[in-house]
Amino acid sequence: MENTFEPKIVAYVCNWCTYAGADLTGTSRIKYAANVRIVRFPCTGRIDYNLLLKALALGADGIIVSGCHPNDCHYTSGNFHARRRWIVFKQMMEYMGYDMRRVKFSWVSAAEGAKWADIVNTTVREIRELGPAQRIQNEEFRMMNSEG
Amino acid sequence: MKSITHDNLLKLLAGLADEGKIVYAPVRKGQKVFFAPVQNMQPVVFDYIQTTESPKLVLFPRYEPLISFEYQGKEVKVDDPSAAAPAERVLFGSRPCDAMALKRLAEFFDRDIPDALIAGRQKALTVISMSCIKADADCFCTSTGSSPGDICGSDILLTPVENNGYAAEILTGKGASIADRCSSLFSEIPEIRKEQYLAKVEKAFSHEEVRKKLSHAFDHDIWNGASLRCIGCGACAFVCPMCSCFDIQEEGTAKKGSRVRCWDSCGFSLFTLHTSGHNPRHNQSERWRQRVMHKFSYQPEAAELTGCVGCGRCSRACPSDMNLKEQLQDIAANVETV
Amino acid sequence: MQALHQKVKELLESGKVQVVIGYGEGSGGKSRPVFIRSAADAAKLVWDDRCHQNLAVYINKPEIKKMGKAAIVAHPAAVRTIVQMIAEHQLSSGAIIVLAVENDTLEELTDNSSLEVYAQSHPVLFPPFVVKEIEDIAALSAAERFEFWQNELEKCFKCYACRAACPLCYCERCIVECNQPQWVSVPSHAQGNFEWHMNRAMHLAGRCVSCGSCTIACPAGIPIGLLTIEASRIARTEFGFEPGISCDASSAMSSFRNEDKETFIQ
Amino acid sequence: MPSNNIYNPYLMRIEKITDEAPGVKTFRLKFTNDAEREQFNFKAGQFGEYSVFGEGESTFCIASSPMRKEYVECTFRQAGRVTSALARREEGDVIGFRGPYGNIFPLEEWKGKNLLFIAGGIALPPMRCVIWNALDLRDWFKDITVVYGARSVADLVYKYELDEWGKRSDMRLTTTVDPGGENPQWTGKVGFVPKVLEELAPASSNTIAIVCGPPVMIKFTFPVLEKLGFTPETMYTTLENRMKCGVGKCGRCNVGPVYVCKDGPVFSYGELKKLPAEY
């Protein structure tokens, strides 16, 4: 059967590395899946884990979070702080049973246009296989309000 | 007088669920007992003194949409959920105090400007209560106008008697319609004195007396002492069958969503905070006083509606052992009568 | 207990403190927090295995601060909490006299270094059932864990007793009260509850001293303490960070090491 | 309401937006449904719940006169989530409105008396409704005096109406700004409202004083009025407690036995004195 599921993927990227890298992907005419909606931040350090939660709640099937390689941060250490946050966030989400294959973290520098395309394409392919996200369905809430 | 055996009671409930009614019954979740909709009666429990969460959620759910909306260009389309007829619900296993609380809660929402959502649910609700044969130290229903076998608010009141059976009092038309439809499950027994089976709950104070004393106790020292250990969580209000404070919030995306009513508590510091930064009830002692005064003085003064039925849930739920019964006894004993 | 009464009597009589935050006899065989203000009431204090609540939650309560200098009866977890509060600038050093109690021992701790020494030498031990719960959850598959937490959190009606009972949840305006934007959905539905508990865990990562007060406080009986315990476990294993043993301001989440593990990052 | 669901708002179209002062706007709202407009009635002192769908509801009084039935006006200062969202609306947008709620200024009872209005800052809007109402029923009353103060000249709201009121011969208007808030063109007084009031010393006999303003202004104004001979029963104010439902259910505005939204917001000083000071 043909797989017609087109996942909605949100990418939270930093301005200096990955956003520039994604730009390079375009100027290098490398094609990649059109499922990604990019949100630009000054730095990965700015990316609040709540934005990841909200994106999942609002219907994203996958998330890519990407920034500068360690030591390359435009702001010295924003990505190191971000990395700590991701480590805890990822493991906490897994502890609560969430399928973290849907959330990709990566370092893509301004020179890695091809890597960006690759990450997007792999993510889209993997999430297409996983199918739509297991949303924490309020309808499934089997108590009082399940009746609507 | 009618009676029903345990097995037949389960059959009765299962039958109601099969009819398409939503049957709420006490079920165990972890260590605690909650009311939840049940399809089959297997998980229903009977050996509890009081459920953790009160059955107020059948009238006044934890959250419910008040309206839903969708932007269509510059226009907005609003849908009113009260237009749909509420589902028929049966509440089983509420205690007499709970049944009274539901009745008072419905009255509260109905006064002055009636709340159609709550009234609609009240109309479609049948309450099958269970008298208390056990009570604990936190129970004080007899001090607030209820009692372990009180009939107020119930459509059918069951009292456990010998031989795994229940004496059934059919109290209202709604109760009678169920009893009539399932008459084969009931049997006739001679009148019994149900008091002999009921738990004994000593009267701890008189709510009339407390009400009188509270009317001039606003500035009394008693509030400062008692509220010191209150940490300002909302546990008491959220388990209370009569606490009716709520918040209105928006849910959804930028284009479509709903306006939702959710439970709230007067014990939260931000409950009364003005945008200007002014907070009429700035300290926890003021908020604790508000909770007690509201239930035992303000509401009785304004609407002859005592805001407490003595179920004792708040005392059981409180993480820092604020004991409402003790506080009221304290008021009855230590606040001077003018 | 006698030593505790004696100590408290001394402290109040000498005027060194004006109030002692401790445990007293509560209703129905429970213990409850009490605030002893006169030496004559010192005997009202109790200390036994019913005394679980983390009393550090009262230290900064305005009504209690107004009473003057305080001493506090603290079990090992509460001592750690106090150390962590000092590290997070919620308490200045020497502002409170800590009466550290464990089993039959009583120590008076007044300065940062003695608090640190005590905290480091008195680990917080989980009761066996908590250890078992932790192990049980670890043994579950991802899907089972999802089911487990969905079932548990469905009981949550967002009374925020967990927040109120936690001495390290001291923000005057919690993230749930922030509505521009509304980070945490207010209704207590699955999404709202998930967001709230996730936020609580993330906020306490590397800060939770595992006192268990939140679990005790939860009226719905959700083992919510497991979430913050897990968050702190992650901080411990990943960053080697143990909260509540150093009064110096540093935290697992606001610091970093170059060699933090990043195997999951592409 | 459009249905018997008390939380279901009327849909109102923003017909006109007026910038009053920094962060302060006035909306003129029109019912999108003619039948609803026909049957809509309110009285001076009442308020409504104005809502931006997706952002929430906010409480302000109805600032227009009940005698002008074709529209409803409200004035608000941008402060929280809802007022910020309202401020972003444009003319032609649709917002929600629930109301009218609350009690009223007893204008009928005040027939034949002098009226003294004292307002501070953003508290003129609740007063504007009753001032216009009184001016529309001008022959009911004797002297009408308005004392209005704001922090600075820029913060005065309804500037165009203040001019109009100042020119009218059948009322007396005194405007004042706090010291330091004046500008070279300012012709009004300089000083805090209670002090200006003391200087004006309006006669208290057969006069009703209606005070509206920030809590601190009210706190200092009532004693001045008492000194001038006003009795608690002749002094009125409107309370502005935090509200959500507007219909006496949600519990926020509960002060003693009253719900400000349902039993208020208009209270005489005499009534207020009987309530616990939790407003």
Next chain:
Amino acid sequence: MYTAKHAMLYKHKVHDAEAYVFYMDIRAGGKGYDEFVRRAIEEDSVNYIRGRVSRVYERNGKLIVHGADTLLGAQQVEIEADMVVLATAGISNPGSEELAQKLHISYDKYRFFSEAHPKLRPVETNTGGIFLAGACQSPKDIPDTVSQASAAASKVLALFSRDELTREPVIAVVNRTAPPLFSTCAGCFMCETACPYHAIEREEIKTRDGKVIRSVARVNPGLCQGCGTCVAFCKSKSIDLQGYSNEQVYAEVLELLS
């Protein structure tokens, strides 16, 4: 370069001595530098041998340097030397890492301090108000050091010559709310340690009579570079980044997914 200088000085002092320099590449970039090396070779007869040294050992009180001359077809060379000087690379000061962390400036993997931009901002660091000059940034000779120092000094003077500082508008701000709270900041100062630029300061909120009510964070707008790490870190959401505010970013996500 410095090897040429050492060899030349040596030849000037000890006229009849021989100086050998084993090299692979001569790095003598800069005005007159190549001429300087040529002078050492040609005028002062320093023997430059292109090739690596394979062995140094002692024999009869002399140091025998065994190497190859790759320009002569990898011919084996053996030199009896009285002294062998190892011309090592310039490395950073051992304390530079600690200093950089203290100053919250970035540094490279060799612990040399990084400039904000190699071409456009060569003497500035990413941290406002901290400038670089000399070998802390990379090994440097005197003219480069002097010119960089002059540049740094003029940057500082340019900074001081203005009454007001011009900044990018993207900076973090700690909220201020109505009294009695004044700010929702809880004063945990975790942002202080997280900030790469030391831009978080403590501000005491005082009553009119000078009593401190509470201590809250404040962002120094002159130092903040707008990375937003503090924003994501703040538990009570009391800091926001102008231009990338919580509300703006959330609205963006909301719009993307609705």
